[in-house]
Amino acid sequence: MLEFQKVTRRFGANTAVDSIDISVPTGQMVGIIGASGAGKSTLLRMINRLIDTSDGCILYEGVNVSVLKGQLLRNWQRDCAMIFQQFNLVPRLDVITNVMLGRLNHRSTVASLLNMFSDEERAMAIAALERLGIERAAMQRAGTLSGGQQQRVAIARALMQQPKVILADEPIASLDPRNAQIVMQSLADINKRDGITVITNLHTLDTARAYCERIIGMQAGKVVFDGGPNDLTEAAARRIYGAEGLEDAFSEAVTSTSFAASRPAKSAAFVAAGLEPATAERPAMKKAAKA
Amino acid sequence: MTSTDIHSPLAYTGGDGRYDIDRHYCDLRRQRRLYTFIGVGAILVALFFSLWFANETNAGKFFDRLPHFFDFVGDLMPRDGWEVWRALFDLSSPYYDGSFKYDYPDGRVYITVSLFVPEYFYKMIETLNIALLSTAIGFTFGFLLCFLAATNITTSRWLRFFVRRFMEFLRAFPEIVIAGFFLAIFSLGPVPAIIAVAIHTIGALGKMFFEVVENADMRPDEGLRAVGANWFERVWFGIVPQVMPNFLSYGLLRLEINVRASTIIGAVGAGGIGEVLRLSISRGHEAKTLAIIVLLFSTIVCVDQLSAWLRKKIVGNQAFEFGA
Numbered sequence: 182m183l184e185f186q187k188v189t190r191r192f193g194a195n196t197a198v199d200s201i202d203i204s205v206p207t208g209q210m211v212g213i214i215g216a217s218g219a220g221k222s223t224l225l226r227m228i229n230r231l232i233d234t235s236d237g238c239i240l241y242e243g244v245n246v247s248v249l250k251g252q253l254l255r256n257w258q259r260d261c262a263m264i265f266q267q268f269n270l271v272p273r274l275d276v277i278t279n280v281m282l283g284r285l286n287h288r289s290t291v292a293s294l295l296n297m298f299s300d301e302e303r304a305m306a307i308a309a310l311e312r313l314g315i316e317r318a319a320m321q322r323a324g325t326l327s328g329g330q331q332q333r334v335a336i337a338r339a340l341m342q343q344p345k346v347i348l349a350d351e352p353i354a355s356l357d358p359r360n361a362q363i364v365m366q367s368l369a370d371i372n373k374r375d376g377i378t379v380i381t382n383l384h385t386l387d388t389a390r391a392y393c394e395r396i397i398g399m400q401a402g403k404v405v406f407d408g409g410p411n412d413l414t415e416a417a418a419r420r421i422y423g424a425e426g427l428e429d430a431f432s433e434a435v436t437s438t439s440f441a442a443s444r445p446a447k448s449a450a451f452v453a454a455g456l457e458p459a460t461a462e463r464p465a466m467k468k469a470a471k472a
Numbered sequence: 473m474t475s476t477d478i479h480s481p482l483a484y485t486g487g488d489g490r491y492d493i494d495r496h497y498c499d500l501r502r503q504r505r506l507y508t509f510i511g512v513g514a515i516l517v518a519l520f521f522s523l524w525f526a527n528e529t530n531a532g533k534f535f536d537r538l539p540h541f542f543d544f545v546g547d548l549m550p551r552d553g554w555e556v557w558r559a560l561f562d563l564s565s566p567y568y569d570g571s572f573k574y575d576y577p578d579g580r581v582y583i584t585v586s587l588f589v590p591e592y593f594y595k596m597i598e599t600l601n602i603a604l605l606s607t608a609i610g611f612t613f614g615f616l617l618c619f620l621a622a623t624n625i626t627t628s629r630w631l632r633f634f635v636r637r638f639m640e641f642l643r644a645f646p647e648i649v650i651a652g653f654f655l656a657i658f659s660l661g662p663v664p665a666i667i668a669v670a671i672h673t674i675g676a677l678g679k680m681f682f683e684v685v686e687n688a689d690m691r692p693d694e695g696l697r698a699v700g701a702n703w704f705e706r707v708w709f710g711i712v713p714q715v716m717p718n719f720l721s722y723g724l725l726r727l728e729i730n731v732r733a734s735t736i737i738g739a740v741g742a743g744g745i746g747e748v749l750r751l752s753i754s755r756g757h758e759a760k761t762l763a764i765i766v767l768l769f770s771t772i773v774c775v776d777q778l779s780a781w782l783r784k785k786i787v788g789n790q791a792f793e794f795g796a
Contacts, residue, residue: 229698259700269695273713282709286700294708335695342699 182206183228183346183378187237188247190223190402197223199402200237205395207345210372211380212393216422220402221382225348228380229261230254241346259286262339264368266351268331272324276315276334279323280306283341302341309337313367329360336367347371349381353388365392386418548758555759560767562590565759573757592748592767599744600771602665602734607727609666610673614639615719617674618681619707624690636682643675651737665742669730677726684718685711717787724779731775735768 183205190198198220205211213221226232228239230246238247246257262283270279281298284305298306310316313333318326323334332352339347349368353361369392372379383389389396390410398406398413398421406413406421527534550556551567558565558576565574572578579591589597619625621635647668654664693710701709738746745768752760 231694231697255700255702257700258698263695263698265691265695265698267691269691269698271692271695271709271713274709282696282701283699285696285702285705285709290702290704293705338695338699 182240182242183380184240185237186240188224188227188234188239189236190220190227190232191235196402198227201402201404203397203404203407205378205380207378208372208376209378209395210369210393211378211395211397212389213380213382213397213399214384214386214389214406214418214421215399219399221399222350224399225263225350225380225382228346228348229258229263231263255286259342260344261346261348262342262344264332264335264339264347264349264352266354268328268335270323270331270334270338273322275320276310276323276326277303277306277319279334280309280337280341283338286342305341306337309340310334312340313337314363327360329356329363332356332360332364333367336364336371340371344377346378346380349379351382351384354384361388368392386413389413547756548762550759550762556762556766559757559759560590560592560763562588562592573755573760576760592745592764595738595743595745595748596767596771598662599734599738599746600731600775602662602669602737602742602744603727603730606666606669606673606734607723607730609670610677610726610730611719611723613670613674614677614681617678618685619711621678621682622685624686624688624693625707625711639675639678641675642671643679645672647672647733647737648740651740651742655741660741660743662743665734665737665744668737668742669733672733673726673730677722680722681715681719684715684722688714720786721783724783728772728776728779731772 185201185203188198188201189196201224213224215221223232227234227247230249234247238245240246241257241261246261249257271282274282278296281302284298284302285293288302307316307319310319313336315330315333315337318330318334323331326334347368352368353364356364365388368379368381371377381393383393390413393410396406396408396410396413397404398417400421400423406417408417555565555567557563562576562580564577568574580588581591581594582588617635617639621632621639623632626632626635650671651665651668654667658664658667688711692714693706696706696710734742734744735746735749738744738748739750741747745764749761749764749768752764
């Protein structure tokens, strides 16, 4: 159980995350949606303490993780793996070393600095890569891989941490539809088979609906929606993204990265607007300015 | 302002029909030209007076002394061209008259009964050894210190301040000054030279290194932080692989500089090729002087070429690879 109690984060005069109270039971797959700047990323980073909370606290199994320090903090970060939009691998190291770096907190620093990884750890790394279907890239340098492959390496590294929670910060935002699907399926599979809680920021509604059993909508640092995929109607989505009353400003299909939703709907939306994709948002902006 | 007059030229023109932006541009250009003119004029005036002052404070007047420019070259002419090579390879000279000037075989370093290393090659190796050792020591300590001086790695402002001032102190004095100090303590020989060049190298490389570290991409570091890695692990796996090619490149550049530095230090008594060069110039041994200059020049060219080649090998195209 992951509990948020009045969690707040301020950057100067700005309040990025404003007094959030939610709780996530173990084993849930949660999607967080919201416009850019709504505080999704900040919220996620506060969980594993890449950012500290200004107020309130986050409890995991009753332990206040917002005040951990030193080794206890690093142990919590190990238990709470994170996947990033830009993968955050070490580009100059080979894939298998990158994956084995997920074990750093489980072992002695001196052995790590001497690059001494045990046979079991190598076997674990290969198994993790195999599970993600990229074992053949094991000896390549991570920087030479495609985005989709790098993200799968990052997930393999997260698995090596043997975490209790996996946080994913826009894991598919820089991937093509095919790779986005693979990455989301891997996360869903990890959630189902290993029972690991997965909390992921997403910016496409259909992905959130397809993979998450619970969706949290954020706007200006506050939770404005919390429900199952079926509760996320178009009206609810308009509320989350602050697009109420703008008929053509909001087309779900335009942002979609899945195969099924995007192709026919996208062209229909453009035909309706009578515009090329690159200029499609201009009439919307004009209306927004008037409103 | 409504959307219609954004595109109307009327909104931007003054009474004379010119665009406001155009008038503003011309004003700025005029101002910039004026400043450039004043700036260049000031530099020319300053240059004239400093040259005049230098000439006044010089012992002899510049133009009076100019005809003597080639006297030194005349002093360097050996009896015949082969003398230079005899001096370089320690072969006996036909002009040998018992004086030290033509006694080239003196100073041979025998390895076996008949095989020897010519004196100047041996001295050159001594100088190269000083350069190599001091670069290695400087690289090691510069590497250890630079992470403590980098803003993105060390959060403690006081530690950073202390380490940076310490490195500034190390590189504040030229090698020759430090060498003079250590020569007084350790007496003549290469050890004070090694210490002196190494100290300067720690400060110089440390500064280069921490600037490279501060330019490093912090995303791998963030990824490792999320893994639960400690400070040493984050530096070693997140930062070092990125910065190592640049570190080696700077290290090789420093090696080139240190070869020259240890030559100069030799001239103040720290041994090596610099010492014999100073001695042979002051004694007027023209063939020996030329031999040393030839050797020095070709060695420096070789070191420069070698380090350029190595740097290209190490940094190569990888450094320019996208996302690396």
